[in-house]
Every structure is written in C-alpha cells, then in structure tokens.
Amino acid sequence: MKSSFKKYVEQEQLFSKKDALLVAVSGGVDSMVLLHLLNSAGYKIAIAHCNFSLRGKESDAEEKLVRKVAKALQLNVFVNQFNTLQYAKNRGVSTQMAARELRYDWFNQLCAEHEYSKVVVAHHLDDQIETVLLNLTRGTGVMGLTGMAPANGNVVRPLLFATREEIEAYAKSNKIEWKEDSSNQEDKYARNKIRHHVVPLLKSINPGLYQTFTHSEQRIKNVQVIYAKEKADYLVNASFDGGWKFPVQATVLDKYQTALFREMLMDFGFSHSQVEDVLESASAASGKQFLGDHCRLIKDRKDWILAPHSKQQAEYLVEVEESLTAPLKMEVKIKTAKAIKFSKDPALAYLDCDKLRFPLKLRKWKKGDFFYPFGMKGKVKLSDYFVNHKFSLADKENAWILESGGDIVWLVGQRIDDRFKVGQKTKKVYLAHLK
Secondary structure: OHHHHHHHHHHOOOOOOOOEEEEEOOOOHHHHHHHHHHHHOOOEEEEEEEEOOOOOHHHHHHHHHHHHHHHHHOOOEEEEEOOHHHHHHHHOOOHHHHHHHHHHHHHHHHHHHHOOOEEEOOOEHHHHHHHHHHHHHHOOOHHHHHOOOOEEOOEEOOEOOOOHHHHHHHHHHOOOOOOOOHHHHOOOOHHHHHHHHHHHHHHHHOOOHHHHHHHHHHHHHHHHHHHHHHHHHHHHHHEEOOEEEEEHHHHHHOHHHHHHHHHHHHHOOOOHHHHHHHHOOOOOOOOOEEEOOOEEEEEEOOEEEEEEOOOOOOEEEEOOOOOEOOOOOEEEEEEEHHHOOOOOOOOEEEEEHHHOOOOEEEEEOOOOOEEOEOOOOOOEEHHHHHHHOOOOHHHHHOOEEEEEOOEEEEEOOOEEEHHHOOOOOOOEEEEEEEO
C-alpha cells in the first residue's frame, strides 16, 4: 500500500514534502488509513474533523478518537461541531448536501487562516465506481464518466487507486483503530443502495471489475482530452463580438456539428429537453429564443446566436475628454479641426465639439429612438436602420448610443448623426475612438 500510495501521489502530482496539508479525518477506516500513510511518509500535516451532530453518541465517539490520535501523533487538530439539520432546513437542501457545504467551506477557511496548500480527502476506488454509477443513473455527460478527479482545485484524493478491501486490510495489518459509521449500512441513501446491491452484482458478473473500471476510466480520460479540445476549437471558430454564431443548417445536417452543438449548449446550462427543442426549431422564424442558466440562444435568420444574459448598467455619463474602459473601451480626444486626418473607419467618430452638450450620455438604444444618419437625408428610426443593415437580435441588444442633450450623436461603431458632423465652421473636433 505504501509504495502504491507514493507512486500515485507522484504520478498525479498531488503534493510534495514542501506542502502543508490539511487532512480531513472522519474517524472511519478510509481517513484513518490516509492519516497513517501521510504521517508515516513524513508529510507536514494537520487534522480537520467535522462533527455533523447527526448520530449522537456515535458522532461524539468519532470525534474523541480523532482527538486521541492527533494527540498521540502530536499533530494540530481542528474540530468543528455543526448543526447540520438546521443548516439544511435554512438552505432548503438535503442533509448530505448541507454536510458537504459545511465541510468544504470550513476547510477553505482553515486553509486561508493557516496557509495550508492542500485539503486531502480519503475517497477511494469503490467511491469512484459508486460515483460513476450514480452519475449514469441521474444523467451525465462525457465528463461525468470518470467520477472524481485526483485533484480539483486545492482538494486532492490520493487514495483513488485503492479498494475498500485493500484499505481495511492495511488498517488491520498496521493495527489502526477506526470507527464504523452506522449510516453506511442504511439503504435510504442512493449511494448505499449502489454499494450494497449494484456493485456486488457487477462483481459477480465480472470478478475483475476494479481492473476493468480503471482501464476504462483511463480510456475515457483520453476521450475527454480530445473532446475538450474539439469543443474549445468549435467555440473559438464560432466566436464574434458579443457571443457565438452557429449556422443552423450545419447543426442539423452535419452529425459532427450537431454533436458539438448539443454538448456545447448543455455546457452552457441548457437542459436535454431544451436542446431537443432547439434542434426541432431549425425552421422557426427569426427571434425565437431559448434561455439557459448562463446564456440565451436566439434564432437569427440562418444562424443560432448564443450570447450571455445582459447585466450591464443602462446609462453612463461621459465628461469632456473622458475616455472609457467600461462598458466598452472608448478613447476620447479634443483636437483642432486643422489637426484632424479623417478616416472612414466606423470605429472613429468625428463630431463638432461646439455642438455637443456635456456630459454626454452613453446608453442602450430603446424603442422610438431616431437619428439623422451621416450621408443620408432625413431622420431614420433606429429599429428601421437595424433592419436595413441586417443587424441580428444580438447585434441590436449590444448596440450603444452616444447622446447629447437628448439627441443621438453616434450609433457607436456604426454611424454618426449628420447634425453633429464636422463642417467648414468647425473649430474643435470631438474625436471618439472605439477600441
């Protein structure tokens, strides 16, 4: 066990002798063996024990054991007693979820206060198999097929290579004391049902289940690497200012594009049923929308436009010669008319400074807005301008207006208002450059 432990830690690069480790010790056989292995190998460790106050005297006995072992090993020990049931009730979550939140919030707090670089937990190979089966039962994507990662942020799991049977054998041979958690024998939890009934059945079908699972897990990890790169490339190729654009026809006719599109939508918080609705709406009219957890998908002519939910402030005041870094980057200069070299770049706005009333206002467009587009005769509603220039719904929502005294002076990045253009009598030029 010791040699396998050392090899796994080094192979996964989980921690080194330089790290200060906070070891989560419940008093059960898994965490007591983990503690023994770490201490025997000479790592710098401290113990954190959670008493969730769920099993009365049994919980107190586990706490007592952990304190005793910590004292014998001369290790710092942190103990926290939680009112888990009250926390679960207040948050409206399950007892298991409450315990998880309380546990990891406290671990992170200890790490910040005492400068521990890693939190070491005792999940093992049986836990991993149970996790994958739970994920499959509840529904999962490719990333859920390998269960828990050896390292996730500052949390590391150096026992994922070992079975429960191997851990118990090590504990007995090294005379390690531990406490049995009676709740592990109850079938009211889904994980316990899988542990007591499903896994033994799978072992009877395949006595080499552990080895088969480990080999399959490695192959799936290989697939995950390829999958992650393909998705990243897909998003990069689809990106534009404000979101991502996907051709509707490609996501319907091309199986490869359809697969990537499906997975990408679910990563962005769309449910399986929503994704099916999206694919069935390929012929829907422009403007059809689907809302995910983080983004929304909009049908725009021949494309699907994916954009984040807008949470931007509605209006910003812009003083004389004030440049902006948010909500967009705009550099402003005041120059004499003679010093100006004009460009047709729509990211540049040349305005007669004496016709402007400061502060200017930068805002989102609204229904009823109109302006006099430079080079055109008469006023035009912005909504009509958007239609004539084939703005997508996302383009419209990302459009900003620069306003002076209630008049639009610039549809930012598009066109200035003819009334504020630089003329022969202009002395000072307000030059705005959208970066």
